Amino acid sequence: MDGNGFFRSSHDIITDDLALDTRDHGSGKYVGDSDYTVQNKADQNLNTLEYIFRVDQAIGFNKSTDFVYALKRFDLGKSFHATIQSKGQEQTSMKNYDGSNERNPGGVSMNALFNRLDVISGTTSAKQYYRSLYADYGDQITYNSTGFIRLNLDSSFTGKGHIGVLDLSGDLDNPNMLDEDYLGTFAITKKMSVELKDNWRKQIDDYWLPCCSGGWSDLRPSDTKYLGSSTKGVFDCTCFSVAGQK
Template sequence: MRKTIIIAILALSFLVGMAAAAETDPDRKVTASRNITFDFEQSVQGSGYFMTYRYIQLDSPDSGGQKGPMYKDYAHGSGTIDNEITICAEDIEYYNDDGCWAEWEAYSCISAREDNSMVYSPMTMAIGNGYYARNPVRYDSLLKEKTCIKNYRPVTSMHHQVEYAKAVDKEIDVIVKDKQYYYGDPVYEGVGYTTMKINEDVTDGMVHIGVLQGEPNSMNFTGYHTPETSAWRNPMIEIDEDYVGTFHIEKNMTLEVPYKDVIEESDWLTCCIGGCEDMDPCDRKYTCEECMVGELPETDESSVFDSAYEPATNGGCCN
């Protein structure tokens, strides 16, 4: 038993040493990417009874399967409808390891744009050639529709709903985006971006508009590890609006929650002690000559690492 444990420890030490050597091997080059995109376009015109339901839930980047951007849309009623909708969902990731530093960028995003015009009226229809052909079905349903978006990492939620309306003429545009980036160990940054734009006319109906924003100071953990204190129960921003009657409504709501962390490193650890041959081959702050002199120039940590950031995931429907 003791011999087995010793062998296991030696094997583990060997693997750790190999991993450490690989992290500082300037000749190692690794590049990988992933691009998953879902596109949906629809155009519907007609009269009768209609019901639609659309739901998309993406994971948050580098979250171990935790929830990220979410989009939900629902509508039903009887009468006439003229609907145009475009939806795009993206899951994009880029990874580059040049042997000294690893650069990783990923985002999950949902973009939806809808132009919907509905007018309520009771409809009686004969269906098929059996019982319901001889006994037509009467549909008498006032109009209802709702659009809900959530961004779980920054704890952001926006909601729009119309109920019991005689007519609805609505344009809505939403984007839900969770983006993260790191460069080696020093730089970690990301942003949670959520927006909803509404332009609508509602006749004899009920309209509800709501916005919730949780506390962003601990957004890396908010909604995941401490849901009892940081979920939607204790919002930092809360908007709750209700309108009953006939209204023209225009809304432009945007919540952007950025975060960034730059870890400072100890400069003396990377400089040579026994000559230039002992210097860290991946040191990018100082030349060997500067280390040998012993008086190291001052450097701006943020500018050094920010300059290395060249986004590789530009393009797509969410930019």
């Protein structure tokens, strides 16, 4: 894109566990280019007594910007005109939710914001990835995930700047943080990257054939869903009583 006037652009790129958001605008001379890639795959295996669920996700984003602020006047007819005075803004926000759940916000977020810009020239490269495998083998459940979040900046600007990172993938009471603010004229080069990995295994006690203890109600859902309702009477001893006993 190459033009002189007012511009505004935005991207909202979302997968199940990743998110990227950009917000750019300004009035003046603007030359810019951007591209992105998205991958959001998931598959599960329900054909056997094992339950397997795989996830493979990725977002990539690249952008180049050259902007010089100027007040722009637009003539609308013979007797009416409009003036747009909008200093530049360039914002890139991203979040990898790997490790998040209802009780733990988890994940890693990165943000780069440049606003009230008179001039900015630079490139932005953002990439994140998440892959996981959940397997329920009946007597054991395993989970393995790996991923990363990366944000690279190379910008020269006059205005305000903010760069932040919040890493909640580890100790929530002592998260890793980066918080930088700029006001004036700067040349900044940043290469930020956080690697993510989570592995756990849970052994399941064997409650198979718990007849006359809790009967059918004690069987795990992962067992009963393959047996069918017609087999409930085989395991349900809760209604059985020996003759002569109450």
